[in-house]
Amino acid sequence: MPNIVLSGYYGFGNAGDEAVLFSIIKALRKIDPEVSITVLSHNPGETAEQYGVGAVNRWSVKEAAEAIKKSHLVISGGGSLLQDVTGIKSLFYYLGIIFLGKLLGKPVMLYAQGFGPVFTNFGRKITRTVVNRVDYITVRDENSAAELKKLGINRPPVEVTADPVMILEPEKNEMERARVLLSELKAGGTFFEADKPVVGVSIRDWPGCELFIEGLAKVCDDLAASGWQVLFIPMHYPKDLILSQRAAGFMKEEAYILEKELPVQSLLGVFANLDLVLGMRLHSLIFAAASGVPAVGICYDPKVEGFLKQVGQINAGNVECIDYNTLKKAVFDAALNPEPLREKLKDRVHQLRRRAWDNAELAVKIARGKQTVT
Known part of the structure; x- marks a missing residue:
């Protein structure tokens, strides 16, 4: 029975990373x-209960090492x-887990990661040193593959696949x-109406973003005046919820907020019940694509x-x-x-979904010793 350890930004209440x-x-x-799966988690009890997996404290070197010793593969990823950008300590943590895996003689795979950016010279140097020791790399986009090449990652093979979340499809019962x-949501004195179009809005905090908000x-407000319902969908609680409440507070029209x-x-x-997504969070856009819903993105990161x-x-x-x-203009277009946006999704999502499955097929082959590692 193959035993796999997963390392990522897990157990922090971020909907994208939990997805x-x-x-x-x-x-x-x-x-x-x-x-058999063991997750390195910030909240191991909750992770174990929610997903039916083994979970250990990601901050305990002893617990992480014990889990890795029993494993047949260490997966780093997905996510960025x-x-x-979020601090050098975060970069060192994930590189540290990769290094620990190799130190304990285990194959390590970067799984559908979105690589970079790494701005600091020291960060780039240590990333190059550690990542050139891993056994296999899949990345979720061409930009990540190009960044790895630019950094000098030349030892392990790199395959462009797709974000892991692209395997998901909306279920009818859900x-x-x-x-x-949605029918139970209320804004002011008005309940959500099923027969009106709805735009889902997912935003995140960003330095100096007050004018943008x-x-x-x-x-x-313009959409609401045109007959649309506006639904704010926080992806990271409580940060995004607070920002969504602030944005809704600036509006003259009523807006709904998914507070739960x-x-x-x-x-x-x-997401599958939306007609349009206006998203800043990457995984709000991925959820939209997986659900076949047209989207307008606001960029804060190359990903x-x-x-x-x-x-x-x-x-x-x-x-x-x-x-x-x-x-x-972008939103009303x-x-x-x-x-045309829906048609593009139909053409492209099927291919991305297939690539997303490739990540798991490769990981299982490595864990079972059926894939040659470098």
């Missing part, structure tokens, strides 16, 4: 029902783990549950721009320089003419 974890576990079990959940609120944190498949059911390009959806511009008029 990644859920998807990896689901894919590995589909490929090999006998697989190897970057120093879509129905989501319809019931005010402009976004005006665009949401939902399991991954339930959240996907909500967002890269995914929008992959699935042929609208890039409204960078959060640091986008203005009200530009955002309004999508709202008034969604069919």
Whole structure:
């Protein structure tokens, strides 16, 4: 029975990263029902209960080492783990787990990661040294592959696949549950109406974003005045919830807020009931694509721009320089003419879904000793 250890940003209440974890576990079990999985988690008790896996404290070197010793493969990913935008300590942590895996003689795979950016010279040097020791790398986009090559990662083979979450498809029962959940939402004195179009809005905090939030609120007002319902969907609690409440507070029209944190498949059911997504969080755009819902993205990181390009959806511009008029045009272009965007999703999502399964197939082969490692 293969034993696999998963390292990532797990147990922190980030819907995107929890969706990644859920998807990896689901894919590995589909490929090999006998697989045993242990997750390095910030909240191991909750992770173990929610996903039916083994889980240990990610901050305990002893617990992590014991889990890795028993494993046949260490997976780092998915998500954007190897970057120093959120701080050099985060980069060192994930490199440390990779190094520990190799130190203990285990094969290590970077699983559908979105690589970079790594800005600091020391960060780039240590990343190059450690990552050139791993056994196999899959990345979720061409930009990540190019960044790895630019950094001098030349020893392990690199394969471009797709984000792990792309394996997910909305389930009919979850879509129905989501319809019931939405019908119970209330904004001011008004209940959510099933027969009106709805835009899901997913935003995150960003330095100096106050003017952007005010402009976004005006665009949401314009949509509401045109007959749309506006639903804010936080992806990271409580940070995104607080920001969503602030954005809704700037609006003159009423807006709904999904205040309850939902399991991954339930959240996907909500996205499947939308008509349009206006997203800043990468995984809000991935959920939209997996659900066949047209999307307009607001970029704060190359990963967002890269995914929008992959699935042929609208890039409204960078959060640091986008203005009200530009955002309004992008949103209304999508709202008034969604069919070309839907057609692009049909063409591209099937291919990305197949590539996302490739990650799990490769991981199981390595864990079972059927894949030659470098």
